[in-house]
Amino acid sequence: MRFDQRTAVVTGGSRGIGRAICLELAAGGANVVLLYAGNEAAAEQTAAACRELGARATAIRCDVADAQAVKAAMKAALSEYGRIDILVNNAGVTRDNFLLMMRESDFDAVVDTNLKGAFLCIRHVVHAMMKQNYGRIVNVSSVTGLRGNAGQANYAASKAGVIGLTKAAARELAQRGITVNAVAPGFIATDMTAAMTEPAKEAALSQIPAGRMGHAHEVARAVAFLAGEDAAYITGQVLAIDGGMSM
């Protein structure tokens, strides 16, 4: 997959799946702008790893739930690289609890980052993509957005919302050379899943036909395909990357 002359913005690019996506796109020759919440050391380390692959890369601290911060980050990316061809809405958080105990603030925080953040990023890159008559937007949903999961009402709602956002945006933008797709990862080895309890991990593993967790690079390769020129006629789709978990 080649992305020469292309510029990609990847939210949540400092760690986990986002980091793997940055490296995959950088290896293909893309300029990479990675947004992160607060982990500057990890973000700079990912940017340096992209540069080692021969790419230009910039890390920008940006809370995707903050409209002004998103606007400023996209402006900075455009002023440095001149265009934004690829947007990967990957930033995500969990604040798990059962419904009866879930605080309103935990519901809002998860929806604000995972769903409103994706909307804001699309909102602030789409003008540039329209002018280019070219764009690839890939939103990171989750198997939980497809199936629901006990203890994750906030997260499931946000990730199901990402699928609706993907389809609506795909319909609006299809005639402007812009595709909008989603991936729905299953159970992937990152900091997010490392925080799960052992019983929760065992329960998740027992539901995966492939019998193992996924790797971040397995998600990144699928994202890179959807972000590439060859995926021009694919839009509004949700690709599960989950070892068969959502079948």
Ligand code: NAP
């Ligand atoms: P992770 O290891 O916890 O990394 C989360 C990333 O998101 C970090 O780069 C973090 O930045 C960034 N982030 C968090 N809140 C942010 C905000 N408000 N603004 C900007 N960036 C923010 O997570 P992951 O497992 O790689 O997950 C990546 C995506 O895949 C998420 O959307 C997640 O929901 C989804 N997903 C993951 C799995 C899985 O099994 N791991 C399964 C399905 C879907 P800092 O480093 O600065 O904190």
